Amino acid sequence: MRKDKARAIDLRKQGKSYNEISAALHIPKSTLSNWFACVQWSQMTKQHLSIIHRERSRKRMKALTDDIREKRNAAYAKRRNEAKKMYPQYQQDRLFIAGLMLYWGEGDRKLQNGCIRLANSDPDMLLIFHRFLKKYLPTIYKKTKAYLILYPDLEDKAIKTFWSRHIGVSLDKFYKTHYIKGRHASKRLPYGVCTIIIRSREYKEMIDEWLQLAKSDFV
Numbered sequence: 401m402r403k404d405k406a407r408a409i410d411l412r413k414q415g416k417s418y419n420e421i422s423a424a425l426h427i428p429k430s431t432l433s434n435w436f437a438c439v440q441w442s443q444m445t446k447q448h449l450s451i452i453h454r455e456r457s458r459k460r461m462k463a464l465t466d467d468i469r470e471k472r473n474a475a476y477a478k479r480r481n482e483a484k485k486m487y488p489q490y491q492q493d494r495l496f497i498a499g500l501m502l503y504w505g506e507g508d509r510k511l512q513n514g515c516i517r518l519a520n521s522d523p524d525m526l527l528i529f530h531r532f533l534k535k536y537l538p539t540i541y542k543k544t545k546a547y548l549i550l551y552p553d554l555e556d557k558a559i560k561t562f563w564s565r566h567i568g569v570s571l572d573k574f575y576k577t578h579y580i581k582g583r584h585a586s587k588r589l590p591y592g593v594c595t596i597i598i599r600s601r602e603y604k605e606m607i608d609e610w611l612q613l614a615k616s617d618f619v
Contacts, residue, residue: 405435412442417449476605483609490536490610491617499532500614503607511608514601516540519549521589523566526596530567533598537607540600547575550592563594 404425411421418429436442490496502525508517518529534541546569550559556577564571 408432408435412436412445415445415448472601475602479602479605480609483606484613486536487610487613491614495528495532496536496610497614499529499536500607500610502529502532504611504614507607509608511601511604514599514604516598516600516604516607517595519593519595521591521593523563523591523594526563526567526594530569530596533596534568537598537603540598540603543598543600544569545573545575545597547595547597548577548592549580549595550577551580551588554592559591562591567594567596569596 404427408421408425408427411424412432416424418432421427421432422429503518506518506520506525508515516533518526520526530544533544546563546567548556548559548563550556560571560574560577563569564574
């Protein structure tokens, strides 16, 4: 028997992987596979190594996930602290309070989805909220997107143009329009429903913190 094969058998019985044996003895993995692929005790070693590998991978993934979560939570806490410091500067500003009240009543309050989102059929309401974003969240203001929900008899381009001009979101920032389909197509809402949306969990945390502070002032 080759001396290196005897040594390879010893290492394999110690629970070493093909990679470890190949690195130690400079034997190609293909050769090791030819030696051990059909050996029962080697297959048991392989199964044992697979279990260890899966457990190590699970621990690495958990550590990575925990690290990402910790960094995200730190970023959210940072934005909330910024919001607390900024609030006294704005609390007497009518546009600031108006924007918060609109979001309180009509906005998406679920923090987990990370979307700052407000929908309504009233163009002036969307205009006020868009101005709120521009003045108080200028960092993400340019990321504002919009989409429409229309009845079948409303023409997409014309309605998009109306909303774009009224609230100040350019046409290229509109997502594909959603149409309401039903038995009775009727123009119940002359301009449909428009939704303003910005994807940012961090700044949604800021809005939520402002809302909590404003509620404490008013309630």
